[in-house]
Amino acid sequence: MILGIETSCDETAAALVDKGRVYSNVIASQIGVHAKFGGIVPEVASRKHVEAIGYTIKEAVESSGKILPDVEAVAVTSAYGLVGSLMVGVAAAKSLAYALNVPLVGIHHIEGHIFANILSNPDMPVPHICLTVSGGHTMLIYVSDLCRYETLGNTLDDAAGEAFDKIAKFLGLGFPGGPVIDTLSAKGDRAAFNLPRPMHGSRNPDFSFSGLKTAVVNKFKTDDRNTLPLADIAASFQEAIVDVLVSKTVRAAEQRGVLTISVTGGVSSNKRLRESFSEVCRKKGIEVFFPSREFCTDNAAMVAAAGAARIERGDRAGLDLNAVPNAPLNSAK
Ligand code: KG4
Ligand code: ZN
Numbered sequence: 001m002i003l004g005i006e007t008s009c010d011e012t013a014a015a016l017v018d019k020g021r022v023y024s025n026v027i028a029s030q031i032g033v034h035a036k037f038g039g040i041v042p043e044v045a046s047r048k049h050v051e052a053i054g055y056t057i058k059e060a061v062e063s064s065g066k067i068l069p070d071v072e073a074v075a076v077t078s079a080y081g082l083v084g085s086l087m088v089g090v091a092a093a094k095s096l097a098y099a100l101n102v103p104l105v106g107i108h109h110i111e112g113h114i115f116a117n118i119l120s121n122p123d124m125p126v127p128h129i130c131l132t133v134s135g136g137h138t139m140l141i142y143v144s145d146l147c148r149y150e151t152l153g154n155t156l157d158d159a160a161g162e163a164f165d166k167i168a169k170f171l172g173l174g175f176p177g178g179p180v181i182d183t184l185s186a187k188g189d190r191a192a193f194n195l196p197r198p199m200h201g202s203r204n205p206d207f208s209f210s211g212l213k214t215a216v217v218n219k220f221k222t223d224d225r226n227t228l229p230l231a232d233i234a235a236s237f238q239e240a241i242v243d244v245l246v247s248k249t250v251r252a253a254e255q256r257g258v259l260t261i262s263v264t265g266g267v268s269s270n271k272r273l274r275e276s277f278s279e280v281c282r283k284k285g286i287e288v289f290f291p292s293r294e295f296c297t298d299n300a301a302m303v304a305a306a307g308a309a310r311i312e313r314g315d316r317a318g319l320d321l322n323a324v325p326n327a328p329l330n331s332a333k
Helices: 031-035 042-064 083-100 109-120 160-170 177-185 210-219 230-256 271-284 301-312
Strands: 002-006 011-018 021-029 073-079 104-108 128-133 138-145 148-154 260-264 287-289
Touching (some): 002 042, 011 042, 011 301, 021 042, 031 042, 073 109, 083 104, 104 301, 109 128, 109 301, 128 230, 160 177, 160 230, 177 271, 210 230, 230 260, 230 271, 260 271, 271 287
Parallel strands (some): 002 073
C-alpha cells in the first residue's frame, strides 16, 4: 500500500494505491486562485500547498477505507517542477515515512506521467514511445523497460499546454486554456486559417511552439478578435499543435521500430489530439494508449504507481531527499 504525494505545480494531491488498484485519489486544485493572474504564480502555489497538504493526505487516507498504519511506503514527486511547490510535498513525505518507519522513494514528475498511462492500461507493452504533454513539459521519451528511459526530444521554448494557455489568455477565454480551446474548437473549422507547424517536417525530435503562438497573435490583432470567429481561430491553432505532436511522435516510433505509443499529461485529454493519434496510428499499425481522464492532469495516484515500480527495483531515498526543479528523467531515486 503506497501513499503517493504530488505537489510539483499547482495541484496538492495524495493517493493510496496497492498493486495497481487505486484506493483513493484526492486532488486539491488551486486553479481558482491562479485564474485571476492568467497563469500560475509560483510563490502563491507554494503557500497554498502548505495550507492544503495536511488535509489532502488526511482525506486520501480516510476516503481509502484504510488507516495510516496500513501505508507500507511513501512515494513523492521530488524532481521537476516549481522548487517551492516540490519542497512542500517532499517535507510532508519525509515526515510521514520517518513517523511510520516505512521506505521513502523520490519520483521524477515525468516518470509519474508515464505511470499514469501504465496505471490506466496495465497491459501496455514496453518498449514504447511516450509523449508527455502538459502545461510545463512536452517530452518525447523512449521507454525501453519499466523505469528505463531515454529522452529523445523536448520543447525548446513553450510547452504545448503553455501555448494553449497563452493563446486562450490572448483570446480572452480564461485559464487554464486547454479545456476551453478543446471545447470551443469542436464548433470551429480547423482549416479556416493556415498557421505554421513549427519543426513539423524536421528530423530533430525537439518541439517549439512559441513561433506558432506569435503567429496567432500577429495574425489576429486585438480588433480582429471581435470580428473573426473565435471558434475557427481556436480550431486552427489546436490543429497546428496536434499535427506537430502526432507527426513527431509517430516518426519517433517508426525510427525506433516500436509499435506502441503512450500519450500522457494534461494535454492528452484533448479530444482532437486523441482522435488524430487514433486515426494516424490505425493506418500505420501502431497501437496508441491514453490514460483515463482522471490521471491525465497532475495527480498522486500516478506517483504512487511509479513508486511501486521503484520500490520493487529496490530504490530507496534517505531523509536527505531534496527537491530538484530541473533534474533529468533518469535521476530520481
Ligand atoms: O499535467 P498538468 O495538470 O500540469 C502540468 O504538469 O503542467 O497539465 C495542465 C495543462 C494546462 O496547460 C492545460 O491547459 C492543459 O494541460 N490541458 C489541456 C486540456 N486539458 C488540460 N490542453 C488541451 N486540451 C485539453 N482538453
Ligand atoms: Zn504534470
